[in-house]
Amino acid sequence: MSAPATQRSTAQVSVNSTVHEFDGPPHTNALDFLRGAGLTAAKEGCAEGECGACAIMVARPDADGTTRWTSVNSCLLPAAALDGQEVITAEGLADAESVHPVQEELAVRGGSQCGYCTPGFICSMAAEYYRPERAEDAIAADHHCGPNGFDIHSLSGNLCRCTGYRPIRDAAYALGQPEAGDTIAQRRQKPAPTSASTDIHRADTATGEPGRYRRPSTLAEALDILAAEPETLVVAGATDWGVEVNIKGARAKSMLAIDRLPELRGIRRTEDYIELGAAHTLSELERELAGSIPLLGKLIPQFASRLIRNAATIGGNLGTGSPIGDAPPALLALEAQLVLTSLQGSRVVDLAEYFTGYRQTVRAAGELITAIRIPLPLAPMTSFQKIAKRRFDDISSVAIGYAVSVEDGVVAKARIGLGGVAATPLRADATEALLEGSAWTLETVHGAAETLAAEGTPMDDHRASAKYRTAMLRSSLERFYAEQEAGR
Ligand SMILES: Cc1cc2nc3c(=O)[nH]c(=O)nc-3n(C[C@H](O)[C@H](O)[C@H](O)COP(=O)(O)OP(=O)(O)OC[C@H]3O[C@@H](n4cnc5c(N)ncnc54)[C@H](O)[C@@H]3O)c2cc1C
Numbered sequence: 173m174s175a176p177a178t179q180r181s182t183a184q185v186s187v188n189s190t191v192h193e194f195d196g197p198p199h200t201n202a203l204d205f206l207r208g209a210g211l212t213a214a215k216e217g218c219a220e221g222e223c224g225a226c227a228i229m230v231a232r233p234d235a236d237g238t239t240r241w242t243s244v245n246s247c248l249l250p251a252a253a254l255d256g257q258e259v260i261t262a263e264g265l266a267d268a269e270s271v272h273p274v275q276e277e278l279a280v281r282g283g284s285q286c287g288y289c290t291p292g293f294i295c296s297m298a299a300e301y302y303r304p305e306r307a308e309d310a311i312a313a314d315h316h317c318g319p320n321g322f323d324i325h326s327l328s329g330n331l332c333r334c335t336g337y338r339p340i341r342d343a344a345y346a347l348g349q350p351e352a353g354d355t356i357a358q359r360r361q362k363p364a365p366t367s368a369s370t371d372i373h374r375a376d377t378a379t380g381e382p383g384r385y386r387r388p389s390t391l392a393e394a395l396d397i398l399a400a401e402p403e404t405l406v407v408a409g410a411t412d413w414g415v416e417v418n419i420k421g422a423r424a425k426s427m428l429a430i431d432r433l434p435e436l437r438g439i440r441r442t443e444d445y446i447e448l449g450a451a452h453t454l455s456e457l458e459r460e461l462a463g464s465i466p467l468l469g470k471l472i473p474q475f476a477s478r479l480i481r482n483a484a485t486i487g488g489n490l491g492t493g494s495p496i497g498d499a500p501p502a503l504l505a506l507e508a509q510l511v512l513t514s515l516q517g518s519r520v521v522d523l524a525e526y527f528t529g530y531r532q533t534v535r536a537a538g539e540l541i542t543a544i545r546i547p548l549p550l551a552p553m554t555s556f557q558k559i560a561k562r563r564f565d566d567i568s569s570v571a572i573g574y575a576v577s578v579e580d581g582v583v584a585k586a587r588i589g590l591g592g593v594a595a596t597p598l599r600a601d602a603t604e605a606l607l608e609g610s611a612w613t614l615e616t617v618h619g620a621a622e623t624l625a626a627e628g629t630p631m632d633d634h635r636a637s638a639k640y641r642t643a644m645l646r647s648s649l650e651r652f653y654a655e656q657e658a659g660r
Pocket residue numbers: 220221222405406407408409410411412413414415430450451474475476477480483484485486487488489490491492496497498499539540541542565566567568
């Protein structure tokens with residue numbers, strides 16, 4: 173068993189191969205820390221994960237034990253989370269003799285005008301430039317990947333207000349593979365920095381309020397802390413928490429980082445279920461599941477942007493208890509179960525029983541979501557419909573997950589998860605009951621549409637009216653039917 177970390181007042185972060193000391197209050201984000209250290213390439217545009225002007229690269233562990241350069245929004249990430257970690261900013265890409273190929277291509281193809289967004293684009297592009305699978309994707313180039321395998325969606329979290337995106341795409345698609353002596357590429361072959369056991373204690377200089385950031389190295393240690401201090405704020409990818417800090421001025425006297433706990437990471441497969449570690453990020457799940465849970469394969473690319481998915485965890489999406497998270501409708505359709513763990517042990521709860529009210533759940537103080545179980549076998553017909561104002565990088569107005577099996581032309585099982593139409597995500601129980609045992613025909617679907625439209629209690633808000641949400645539910649089943657028929 174590892175010993176608890178020694179309390180310190182500073183964090184040590186390797187930025188562009190130089191160690192910098194972070195000695196600010198624990199709520200400080202990585203962007204403010206870097207800019208305070210004189211590294212001003214990363215910019216603040218929105219401070220809520222929407223624009224990518226603050227993007228940096230961090231060295232993250234890959235599934236095979238090597239390192240993956242991963243782009244993240246530094247405006248959301250607590251600086252203390254970088255203790256013992258390695259970071260590259262746009263300043264660190266060029267060397268004394270030459271600019272980096274990404275910088276070169278962006279410059280010569282006119283991909284930068286005012287330049288405010290450019291360092292963020294550079295970091296997202298560089299992370300994609302170093303993506304190990306890019307060479308294989310070049311062979312299978314499709315409408316997402318350029319002829320060089322560059323996935324254009326890697327830039328989905330970066331906004332540019334003045335250049336226009338075509339020159340930026342031209343630059344991305346013109347990139348070759350890293351050269352033999354490229355030290356950033358070589359760094360990938362070694363393991364990522366370990367998740368140092370961290371305990372930073374420091375008062376806010378403005379208010380005098382004490383603040384503490386702890387990153388235990390084992391689940392047992394984390395549960396001990398939670399049991400002793402139930403008011404401690406659990407933080408995983410901080411993509412929700414970072415917005416609270418920046419936009420709403422939220423502060424936590426004590427933060428408990430759980431995103432690197434080995435017990436909460438990885439994917440485990442048994443004969444009966446696939447278990448997803450709660451602290452696995454959406455990007456890791458996308459990569460490592462590789463379409464083996466097709467419904468999640470449809471959901472994840474529609475979840476936020478690459479920058480957000482690189483940090484956001486699946487457990488964090490359920491930890492918020494939000495009625496508009498994208499994972500719950502899909503996971504409800506998959507009849508997922510949550511593993512909730514405390515010092516007293518673990519219990520398994522059906523996701524359908526997890527949400528009890530607006531942002532309220534059965535999770536007790538002292539409990540963590542440690543894993544999400546997807547029972548096997550998987551239904552053959554699945555879909556994820558996300559209705560939002562923008563196709564990518566937007567929060568859902570309504571989200572619907574389907575998992576249906578049909579035998580001999582009759583619906584044998586139907587599971588439908590809904591988000592955005594009530595105070596909690598919910599199952600469309602009445603529609604499921606109506607479908608099961610009915611012939612899988614357009615007539616059945618039309619007959620069930622009104623039942624589906626009446627599920628939930630949609631509300632008017634700034635995203636959509638109740639009427640619109642009901643209309644989306646009404647048309648959803650027909651859309652699912654059409655998708656399935658088209659795919660036959
Ligand atoms: C620009 C932007 C776009 C977004 N787009 C989407 C989107 O398209 N779809 C969507 O659903 N969401 C979206 N989100 C919201 C957010 O990214 C997700 O909810 C994400 O999954 C949160 O995960 P996290 O690890 O960052 O959580 P954190 O911010 O670290 O934590 C969120 C909450 O969950 C709790 N928590 C975290 N992990 C656990 C655990 N293991 N056990 C118990 N409690 C836990 C924390 O205490 C906290 O209350 C977006 C956010 C931003 C900023």
